[in-house]
Amino acid sequence: MDSLFPNNWFSIKWFNVYELFKYEWENEYILLLLLSIPLFFLIKLFFNKNNFIEVSIPSSNLIKYKFSLLRLIPNSIFVLSIIYIIISLARPQKSNEKVEKWSEGIDIMLVIDISESMQIEDFKPNRLESAKDVAKEFINGRFQDRIGLVVFSGESYSRCPLTTDYILLNEYVDEISFDLISSRGTAIGSAIAIATNRMRESKSKSKVLILLSDGDNTAGNIDPVTAAQIAKAYGIKIYSIAIGKNGKVPFGKDYFGRTRYVENSLDEKNLREIATITNGKFYRASNNSSLENIFKVIDEFEKTEIKENRYKNTVDYYQYYLLWSIILFLFFILLKSTFINNIIKD
16 A cells, blocks of 8 residues: 555556445545536536537538547546546545454363252253353353363263363363263262362462352262362362252153152252352352352452453555546546547547
């Protein structure tokens, strides 16, 4: 664009009227001068009427006089040159605004229970599927935070390391099933330990572990309280969520296809203590909507400030029209000195 002769100056689009509607105009008021062009010709026509003498032209010679229309070409080119000068003075532009967003981000580990009791249907369709839905919604609401995933039942393992690839992470969440771990039980302490190990080398100013379980610690080789103390030593805050209702809850179908009910109880003591040790919070979710609200509250607690830079790149196009106006004006001068201008003058 800085060159006197831009690379794409020889393009039909500079003669396309619709192209003018795509521009922003630095000096838009100058375009009003375009209205003066037809006004000028009307005034000239009014004050410069000529007397014409009608003569009889033999039909054999009539075809020669059709070429007299060529006399209009020089003046048309001159007018087009003036139009292009006006357009260039109005300074047509196109702007492209670019927005860059960033934040310092925080590290979050989602630790989800996939033990057999997560199949209970006091949540719709069951506890695990409800947990997966709100987890994905939570993930999609984050920006530049690294999020990882740990699942556990009788054993625990890291399903996904800390990542900002939310599409991949959501795929891992979708693939969570009860078949991932064959051993029975609820290894809460081991799950916290694995999540802590994933975050212990993190340089993030804020490290968060969201633990979702519906049972007591019944498996694993580390006590949940001890695991929580280790997490605290690495600056990790734990939000623990107890999911499920106490009392009779629906759990599958019996032999005759009728809903089967089982007695369910949940000891909140360990989950409360885990949150307290790490300066986190404990929540109790008894249905789908309460679980969604809990994740929304956590989402607000752990929001980081999103900063942005805006860049506006403006490109000028006046030089194209100025160049064409010069070319057209020179062409006009050339034609004025040729036979075309005087084709019917004797």
